[in-house]
Amino acid sequence: MSSIIQLLPDHVANQIAAGEVVQRPASVVKELLENSVDAGATEIKLIVKDAGKTLVQVIDNGKGMSVTDSRLCFERHATSKIRHAEDLFSLGTKGFRGEALASIAAIAHVEMKTKQEQDELGTHLIIEGSKFVSQDVAVVPKGTSFSIKNLFFNIPARRNFLKSDTVEFRHIVDEFERVAMAHANIHFVLIHNGSEMFNLPASNTRQRIVNIFGGRTNEKLVPVNETTEIVSINGFVCKPEFAKKNRGEQFFFVNDRFIKSGYLHHAVMAAYEGLLKDGTQPGYFLYLDVPPNSIDINIHPTKTEIKFDDEHALYAILRSSIKHSLGQFNVAPVLDFERDNTLDTPYDYEGKDVSMPTIQVDSTFNPFADDAPVKPSSSSSFGSSRSSSSSSSYSSPSFRKADKMPAWESLYNGLDTASDEITEVNFESEEVTGSLFNDEDVEQAVYKTYQIHKKYIVSPIKSGMVIIDQKRAHQRILYEQFLANITVQHGSSQQLLFPLTLHFNKSELAIISEMKEALQNTGFVFAEFNSDHIVVSGLPVNVTESEVSILLEELLNDLQQEVPDSSFSQSDSIAKSMARSLAVKTGVQLSDKEQETMVNSLFACKEPGVSPFNKPTFITMSVEDLDKRFAL
Ligand code: ADP
Ligand code: MG
Numbered sequence: 330m331s332s333i334i335q336l337l338p339d340h341v342a343n344q345i346a347a348g349e350v351v352q353r354p355a356s357v358v359k360e361l362l363e364n365s366v367d368a369g370a371t372e373i374k375l376i377v378k379d380a381g382k383t384l385v386q387v388i389d390n391g392k393g394m395s396v397t398d399s400r401l402c403f404e405r406h407a408t409s410k411i412r413h414a415e416d417l418f419s420l421g422t423k424g425f426r427g428e429a430l431a432s433i434a435a436i437a438h439v440e441m442k443t444k445q446e447q448d449e450l451g452t453h454l455i456i457e458g459s460k461f462v463s464q465d466v467a468v469v470p471k472g473t474s475f476s477i478k479n480l481f482f483n484i485p486a487r488r489n490f491l492k493s494d495t496v497e498f499r500h501i502v503d504e505f506e507r508v509a510m511a512h513a514n515i516h517f518v519l520i521h522n523g524s525e526m527f528n529l530p531a532s533n534t535r536q537r538i539v540n541i542f543g544g545r546t547n548e549k550l551v552p553v554n555e556t557t558e559i560v561s562i563n564g565f566v567c568k569p570e571f572a573k574k575n576r577g578e579q580f581f582f583v584n585d586r587f588i589k590s591g592y593l594h595h596a597v598m599a600a601y602e603g604l605l606k607d608g609t610q611p612g613y614f615l616y617l618d619v620p621p622n623s624i625d626i627n628i629h630p631t632k633t634e635i636k637f638d639d640e641h642a643l644y645a646i647l648r649s650s651i652k653h654s655l656g657q658f659n660v661a662p663v664l665d666f667e668r669d670n671t672l673d674t675p676y677d678y679e680g681k682d683v684s685m686p687t688i689q690v691d692s693t694f695n696p697f698a699d700d701a702p703v704k705p706s707s708s709s710s711f712g713s714s715r716s717s718s719s720s721s722s723y724s725s726p727s728f729r730k731a732d733k734m735p736a737w738e739s740l741y742n743g744l745d746t747a748s749d750e751i752t753e754v755n756f757e758s759e760e761v762t763g764s765l766f767n768d769e770d771v772e773q774a775v776y777k778t779y780q781i782h783k784k785y786i787v788s789p790i791k792s793g794m795v796i797i798d799q800k801r802a803h804q805r806i807l808y809e810q811f812l813a814n815i816t817v818q819h820g821s822s823q824q825l826l827f828p829l830t831l832h833f834n835k836s837e838l839a840i841i842s843e844m845k846e847a848l849q850n851t852g853f854v855f856a857e858f859n860s861d862h863i864v865v866s867g868l869p870v871n872v873t874e875s876e877v878s879i880l881l882e883e884l885l886n887d888l889q890q891e892v893p894d895s896s897f898s899q900s901d902s903i904a905k906s907m908a909r910s911l912a913v914k915t916g917v918q919l920s921d922k923e924q925e926t927m928v929n930s931l932f933a934c935k936e937p938g939v940s941p942f943n944k945p946t947f948i949t950m951s952v953e954d955l956d957k958r959f960a961l
Pocket of ligand 2: 360363364423424425427429430
């Protein structure tokens with residue numbers, strides 16, 4: 330029998346190989362973007378039409394190719410990235426198989442323009458279904474541009490297999506984001522059907538993540554940094570309270586390459602043990618750097634799975650460094666609303682020179698009068714439940730000032746006689762369990778307050794009752810207080826026994842140093858201001874040590890969003906941001922004293938009716954309203 334085995338022609342072999350490398354337009358995107366990264370580009374532009382079915386174009390300003398290389402690059406196993414088998418163990422590039430361009434050219438119409446810096450002229454080349462159609466000398470800028478049109482034109486079955494544009498474009502965005510996240514120092518642009526979807530200037534990793542996933546992401550991130558002999562881990566995990574029901578944003582990068590790993594995911598989940606609500610998943614952006622010879626990337630054609638030498642050690646290091654970060658940023662306790670506040674006092678200040686917060690109450694001040702003078706009304710501080718509940722943080726203007734009664738107090742007029750009527754109302758209040766009022770209560774707490782669902786404070790007033798949103802009310806109180814401190818420059822400060830060192834990136838530090846003066850006015854004392862960290866030796870009286878880093882992080886995030894243009898709006902933004910950050914949250918139980926202070930401080934504000942974010946802080950309900958409801 331004659332011999333029947335033949336070598337497949339290259340274009341057939343390429344087409345078969347293409348099946349492995351190119352599943353959909355997004356695969357082309359990934360390969361081209363990675364080639365541009367490998368070419369040392371600092372700017373990469375991705376242009377897509379009809380989810381890549383019509384066009385995928387990648388333009389870079391990388392090193393380009395010589396005339397010879399521009400033809401060779403389409404050959405199978407043609408690569409400039411490795412020469413010897415050993416090179417596989419010291420990979421510093423994304424590509425190394427030399428398959429991508431050959432595969433893509435086998436199943437699409439490809440147009441390439443490329444020029445190296447030192448060359449006067451570049452190359453313009455067209456190849457369709459592995460066949461060279463034309464090659465010309467061309468005037469083109471430095472770098473390379475690949476246009477891939479009519480993907481799968483010669484494999485109709487594959488083309489029909491593609492999903493809707495929405496789905497295919499989602500895959501493209503996924504690939505784009507992964508490459509962009511791994512290379513924050515490169516400027517990336519994505520244009521789809523003529524509109525710019527992403528424009529990501531070169532920045533740091535945190536900024537890149539925020540630029541991709543939106544401004545609010547910044548406040549969710551907790552940095553993770555750990556360096557050991559076998560791995561260095563950098564990146565961010567999301568605070569547990571931002572965990573989502575779906576898997577959401579979960580990324581591992583190993584040596585700047587996006588990878589999937591169920592095993593490492595498990596390590597992350599283990600670090601969050603006890604911190605997540607059932608069925609929720611944290612977001613994470615973790616960058617692992619390992620010696621190239623300790624991994625094998627070769628096991629998967631699209632290289633999203635890799636094998637590590639020492640998986641067990643990696644698991645343990647990853648888990649403990651994330652646990653450490655979550656602990657360090659005091660993320661865990663924030664979840665626990667029921668905690669005993671009295672345990673929070675960080676240091677014993679006894680015998681130390683600490684300035685007590687001062688209270689200035691203008692009992693003649695009438696916030697409801699139209700011509701109310703504009704001046705800071707009160708500097709009483711209301712500690713959030715996370716802060717120390719030592720009595721020094723609570724100080725309220727007296728509720729009943731017999732001599733000169735502020736107009737708002739008239740809300741309460743006449744209650745003394747009506748108080749017994751409300752004793753039958755069974756408000757939910759943790760503090761009052763037995764008889765609602767004994768004689769002493771009636772005597773002392775005519776304006777009794779009740780907390781409902783750890784969210785609202787209800788109090789009877791002359792005309793009926795007032796219902797206060799505790800979070801918004803506290804935001805208003807803190808906002809006015811911080812604003813007054815910043816503008817009048819009299820914020821009291823508490824000295825820290827152990828100064829805090831806080832690390833920031835350059836752009837963050839630039840923002841903080843811009844705000845330095847305003848922050849000092851609120852009570853911050855900065856012992857050092859360096860190029861990558863600051864040392865804080867004093868805090869505003871109503872800020873605890875554990876809140877500082879989150880507070881500054883949120884502040885940075887808010888300011889990055891707004892870019893205040895005048896010093897007034899900067900003070901305003903700072904006061905707003907600090908108020909939002911520090912205000913007691915919904916779900917926090919308040920003691921009677923705290924409720925009372927809250928009510929007093931709110932009504933001592935210039936604008937008690939709205940939060941700094943223009944939401945109502947309280948509503949009133951008259952007896953008539955109630956009567957009407959009962960008349961139904
Ligand atoms: P690999 O990336 O595995 O080497 P590819 O088929 O993706 O294989 O690319 C083949 C070769 O073409 C690369 O090794 C590189 O030398 C060259 N090349 C591809 N894209 C670019 C580009 N954007 N700029 C410069 N050279 C490129
Ligand atoms: Mg490649």
